[in-house]
Amino acid sequence: MITFLKKYKGFIYGLLIHRIMVFVLSYFDFIHIDNSEVLANTLSFIFSWLLISLPIHYFSFLKQHKTISIKLVALMVLFLVIIINDLNSKIVDNPLTFVGLVGVGLSFFSIIAPSYFKKYALVIIGFYVLALGYFVYIRVYIDDLASYLQQEKEIKIIITSPFLVLFLSWLYQQWKWVKTVESKKSKAELALLKSQINPHFFFNTLNNLYGLTVEKSDDAPDVVLKLSDMMRYTIYMGKEDFVSLKDEIEYLKNYIELHKIRYHKTVDITFNHSNELNYQIAPLLFIIPLENAFKHGVERLTEDAYIHINLKTDDGMIHFNIENNFGQMEANQNTGIGLNNLKQRLKLLYPNKHDIQIEVKANIYKFSLKIETA
Amino acid sequence: MTHYLIIDDEPIAHRIIEKYCENLPHLEKKGNCYNAFEAMQFLNEHTIDLLFLDLNMPKLSGFDFLKTLSNPPKIIVTTAYKEFALEGYELNISDYLLKPFSFERFIKAINKTIDTNENKKSTPIVSTKETVPDASSFFLKGDKKHHQIHF
Numbered sequence: 001m002i003t004f005l006k007k008y009k010g011f012i013y014g015l016l017i018h019r020i021m022v023f024v025l026s027y028f029d030f031i032h033i034d035n036s037e038v039l040a041n042t043l044s045f046i047f048s049w050l051l052i053s054l055p056i057h058y059f060s061f062l063k064q065h066k067t068i069s070i071k072l073v074a075l076m077v078l079f080l081v082i083i084i085n086d087l088n089s090k091i092v093d094n095p096l097t098f099v100g101l102v103g104v105g106l107s108f109f110s111i112i113a114p115s116y117f118k119k120y121a122l123v124i125i126g127f128y129v130l131a132l133g134y135f136v137y138i139r140v141y142i143d144d145l146a147s148y149l150q151q152e153k154e155i156k157i158i159i160t161s162p163f164l165v166l167f168l169s170w171l172y173q174q175w176k177w178v179k180t181v182e183s184k185k186s187k188a189e190l191a192l193l194k195s196q197i198n199p200h201f202f203f204n205t206l207n208n209l210y211g212l213t214v215e216k217s218d219d220a221p222d223v224v225l226k227l228s229d230m231m232r233y234t235i236y237m238g239k240e241d242f243v244s245l246k247d248e249i250e251y252l253k254n255y256i257e258l259h260k261i262r263y264h265k266t267v268d269i270t271f272n273h274s275n276e277l278n279y280q281i282a283p284l285l286f287i288i289p290l291e292n293a294f295k296h297g298v299e300r301l302t303e304d305a306y307i308h309i310n311l312k313t314d315d316g317m318i319h320f321n322i323e324n325n326f327g328q329m330e331a332n333q334n335t336g337i338g339l340n341n342l343k344q345r346l347k348l349l350y351p352n353k354h355d356i357q358i359e360v361k362a363n364i365y366k367f368s369l370k371i372e373t374a
Numbered sequence: 375m376t377h378y379l380i381i382d383d384e385p386i387a388h389r390i391i392e393k394y395c396e397n398l399p400h401l402e403k404k405g406n407c408y409n410a411f412e413a414m415q416f417l418n419e420h421t422i423d424l425l426f427l428d429l430n431m432p433k434l435s436g437f438d439f440l441k442t443l444s445n446p447p448k449i450i451v452t453t454a455y456k457e458f459a460l461e462g463y464e465l466n467i468s469d470y471l472l473k474p475f476s477f478e479r480f481i482k483a484i485n486k487t488i489d490t491n492e493n494k495k496s497t498p499i500v501s502t503k504e505t506v507p508d509a510s511s512f513f514l515k516g517d518k519k520h521h522q523i524h525f
Contacts, residue, residue: 204473261386263385299432
């Protein structure tokens with residue numbers, strides 16, 4: 001509730017200023033409020049309240065975008081000039097006022113929704129040139145007030161209704177845009193979920209575990225613990241935005257340990273990391289290159305497979321390096337789904353704060369990732 | 375007596391199959407191979423009746439290995455990948471076991487594989503009985519249903 005109020009405090013300030021202004025203005029008899037006109041009063045209250053509140057609410061935005069603020073102020077002045085001119089001229093349905101108000105309305109719309117306005121600019125302007133032309137023709141050229149008053153209502157509807165249509169369709173487009181952003185986001189989350197769990201790894205590990213329990217091996221309990229740690233981590237921590245680097249390293253270690261029990265051949269795996277692990281990081285980033293190293297390296301080689309991992313931290317930066325050898329025929333399968341997902345997620349999570357380097361030389365694959373956490 | 379060979383890159387998977395086979399006196403192990411090349415060499419020197427084959431292996435996958443065999447023995451695929459079953463049956467495998475599999479499921483696969491040998495002799499007799507035409511109606515398969523059509 002308090003954060004909500006804080007976020008929209010501009011409207012509260014706006015209301016206060018509005019009340020004070022109304023009080024002062026009516027005190028000096030600049031305005032007169034007729035309490036019987038409920039609808040007009042409500043509408044003008046909402047309009048003037050928003051008019052005062054919105055600039056306060058978007059103050060920081062307006063400060064940053066000087067040209068927009070200048071345009072808005074100019075429009076406001078133009079609007080006032082038109083209104084004052086209309087009040088002074090004492091002509092029924094002053095044509096200048098009509099043309100001016102439509103112009104102000106359209107330019108206001110083009111400022112707050114420029115791309116949308118541009119898209120339909122030709123149609124909108126064409127429509128208004130015709131409608132206003134017709135209006136001016138009837139009102140000024142024929143110069144017969146009686147025949148004008150006959151069509152007055154239709155003309156006013158023709159002139160105002162496009163605003164409503166424009167506004168509603170703009171709202172619809174905004175809503176659609178929000179929807180697509182949401183679905184994109186959930187797709188990215190789904191991709192994360194999918195990339196987390198490599199089912200074959202789990203089933204192969206379960207198969208090994210099955211074998212160990214059938215043999216009543218002493219290794220079985222340890223495997224159960226490691227596997228449940230890993231599953232807990234992927235299920236629960238994968239949902240978090242950030243996890244501690246220490247947990248992430250523990251996860252990688254479990255993964256390596258579980259892999260080690262699978263193989264008949266000897267595999268040389270080293271994992272060096274600095275001990276300063278007081279860092280927060282998005283979960284399950286490093287597991288992807290590690291998984292790839294196993295998939296394309298260790299699993300494809302019959303002997304002398306190695307994986308060397310280095311993780312260094314210094315001054316807010318995390319340097320992750322992984323190097324492995326691989327079989328020759330795997331050489332051109334380097335950008336898989338996992339790696340693309342990783343790149344996508346890094347783009348979303350650490351925009352301009354990460355750097356991926358991939359180096360493939362002979363039978364050696366080097367992957368390095370730098371992340372700026374601060 | 376049926377001689378079998380296990381091809382799998384994971385030693386524990388070998389031990390599971392060996393343990394199961396100890397309970398089946400008509401099965402005798404001929405060897406263990408940890409990748410497809412070892413298996414090729416082994417098959418050059420020995421004859422095998424039954425092969426337990428893993429798919430995801432170093433250098434050469436189980437199916438690629440299978441395609442190189444001109445006169446393959448009976449094959450039972452053992453893998454954690456369920457998505458290759460169809461491809462497997464196109465290569466005439468006898469059964470497809472998803473890791474981890476139970477002893478009961480294993481027995482079923484063995485019975486199916488070894489029984490089909492003997493069943494082959496009896497099938498012609500059965501089929502002659504069935505080919506006596508029933509002139510009054512026939513069945514038509516369509517829409518995932520069988521429809522009986524009467525003349």
